[in-house]
Amino acid sequence: MKTFTPKPADLTHDWYIIDATDVVLGKLATKTAELLRGKNKPTFAPHADLGDHVIIINAEKIALSGKKMDKVLYSHSGRPGGLREDSYADLLKHNPERIIINAVKGMLPKNRLAKVELNRLHVFAGPDHPHTPQKPTPITVDAVAQQAK
Template sequence: MKTFTPKPADLTHDWYIVDATDVVLGRLASQVATLLRGKNKPTYAPHADSGNYVIVINADKIALTGNKLGKELYSHSGRPGGLRRDKYSELLKNKPERIITSAVKGMLPKNRLAKVQLGRLRVFAGSEHPHAGQNPQVFEIQQVSQQAK
């Protein structure tokens, strides 16, 4: 039996929409990273770009467990003195997209393919998105936060 290697003609990029309302950040990020890599397809290969487009809506309603509201998210611009640190509590109010993007980025492989896969992630704070023309399939995450119940 030979190993199956997908050809470029075999690769399809489907669109999925995920609602982040009352979903724990880590659970959401791991499911989204799986969809972005294409691991839900039978034609998955780690070296091939078989990933999907993922739309995350309601990013401002995500559940943060533990003491993450006091935790800081660090980023660096690459310039001298360019270290930036923002608290999760402030980011949840101002830019909740950045929280989800950085969590998903940490769960992708550290290679050139990750940049392409992360480029297929679309995160929106509200429930409206401009990608209705792509007819995204709804991807349901079953486990919601215990605090939300």
């Protein structure tokens, strides 16, 4: 059996929009990573760039389950003493996009293709976004937080 390689005519990068209001972070990240990789398409090949653009709005209203409000997100600048610690509670107030980007990045493969796929992720804290001319298709994530029910 030969390896399937999609033709250039098969490569379409569609646009999808997801509303993150009261959606659990993990379920949102798995759905987003699936769309970014192109695993929802019948022509999926792990070595080809088939992913779609994903817009996530209302990132500030995402639901964090368990004790994630106490969890710390680390980043390092590469300079001596450049370790930075931000708690999820602070990030949810000041930079909620970073929480979602970090969760989706962890679910993508650790290779060169991941950077290309992650560049197609557009996260916005509020309900407004500048990508309306692309006419994104709305996607719903079924996992709504227990607190929201």
